[in-house]
Amino acid sequence: MTQEAHVTQGPLTTEAGAPVADNQNSETAGVGGPVLVQDQLLLEKLAHFNRERIPERVVHARGAGAYGTFTVTADVTPYTRAAFLSEVGKQTETFLRFSTVAGNLGAADAVRDPRGFALKFYTEEGNYDLVGNNTPVFFIKDAIKFPDFIHTQKRDPYTGSQEADNVWDFWGLSPESTHQVTWLFGDRGIPASYRHMNGYGSHTYQWNNEAGEVFWVKYHFKTDQGIKNLTADEAGRLAGEDPDSHQRDLREAIERGEFPTWTVQVQIMPAADAAAYRFNPFDLTKVWPHADYPPIEIGKLELNRNPENIFAEVEQSIFSPAHFVPGIGPSPDKMLQGRLFAYGDAHRYRVGINADHLPVNRPHATEARTHSRDGYLYDGRHKGAKNYEPNSFGGPAQTDRPLWQPAAVTGATGEHAAVAHAEDDDFVQAGNLYRLMSEDEQARLVENLAGFIAKVSRDEIAERAIANFRAADADFGKRLEAAVQALRG
Secondary structure (H helix, E strand, O other), X not given: OOOOOOOOOOOOEXXXXXXXXXXXXXXXXXXXXXXXXXXXXXXXXXXHHHOOOOOOOOOOOOEEEEEEEEXXXXXXXXXXXXXXXXXXXXXXXXXXXEEEOOOOOOOOOOOOOOEEEEEEEEEEOEEEEEEEEOOOOOOOOOHHHHHHHHHHHOOOOOOOOOOHHHHHHHHHHOHHHHHHHHHHOOHHHOEOOOOOOOEEOOOOEEEEOOOOOEEEEEEEEEEOOOOOEOOHHHHHHHHHHOOOHHHHHHHHHHHOOOOOEEEEEEEEEEHHHOOOOOOOOOOOOOOOOOOOOOOEEEEEEEEEEOXXXXXXXXXXXXXXXXXXXXXXXOOXXXXXXXXXXXXXXXXXXXXXXXXXXXXXXOOOOOOOOOOOOOOOOOOOOOOOOOOOOOOOOOOOOOOOOOOOOOOOOOOOOOOOOOOOOOOOOOOHHHHHHHHHOOHHHHHHHHHHHHHHHOOOOOHHHHHHHHHHHHHHOHHHHHHHHHHHHHHHO
């Protein structure tokens, strides 16, 4: 669905539509005199200019996006009743926003940082948002630690810079981060472009079918352009020469008609498997090994249309993992549970309570029918309809069919750690990842980590960080310790 083109022909006007006689000179009290308050064009332009920006995202501020299509390539109706997945060949319009995590709106693209991979499906049953990254795991497993983690990645409140002490102090004291940090400082830590990286839903989600059967799923988006990455030296040069490198690459590829595509896969776990699985299937710091649950191809994602205005369609786009459709729902993943609130709340603050009314955010294949009214920038779309339910005037009413199946819970309320599964610890998967790497890949990983750890000011912070990698793999820790000692003298 494209937006109606704004009128560009005819005379320049004010915001109220009055023709502008002179857009070059302010109105003054005589030649060379002071400017008059009655020059409403001047005041209108300056006031609008002062308000052109909205608060940037606290994380994922730096991003780019494009529209596209998702096409179903396999029958998944045994697992989900989601209408947009109901038949092979069915297409759904999408909008995908890529981003870095830690940098602000003006930061460079070519940096060592996870990439956001936020995908909106404009389905006939409402918008479905899949909010993920280019990594299958994350640094922490409970949303209560997310503000602490992000504070270590952003600018220190005293120095105004990102501080190695803060980063490694938190990671060293949070052993669960070892897997993601090993991933981030490996060869895939700096993608060459948004087109040349994979995307992942990362979290575990619920699928449920027409019979009410429940399955746990993980999403994978495998780039058809091939994986391409930058070395630290290449990224440093590119970030200085072209800070907009990733955004420019995506836009220009689509302009050339080289539409990037991803093969979409899912891992599917019957709900009954979860309790006895060797890893906690709802732990965001863990993957499901493919040997246990092989990825199954279900579709193809293509990006084929650039936004016409970056602010309106990329900066004001909103995504929330709470935007589900029938047949898809949440899991007990504690990071996901926190994000179900935090994402929507961030957008209500940043864009406004009616952000869902904006063209990029509103449903394209159906109509939102709610009883919410008023608020900042409300457009009056409901006209004279009643704003309560139930009512006797033909207003929208509940369906009595939940989007997802209920999950059984037991026990006392409290601040509980997750139940440990047979092979749960903070290091086993990081060690497995290290041992999967070639000798050259391991050498680059150690070099990348050592260069950053060596910047910390206190020996105990460096030693604690190294100890986590030693727990993952003895050789990994030994090589890293030697490399850090060499750099620190």
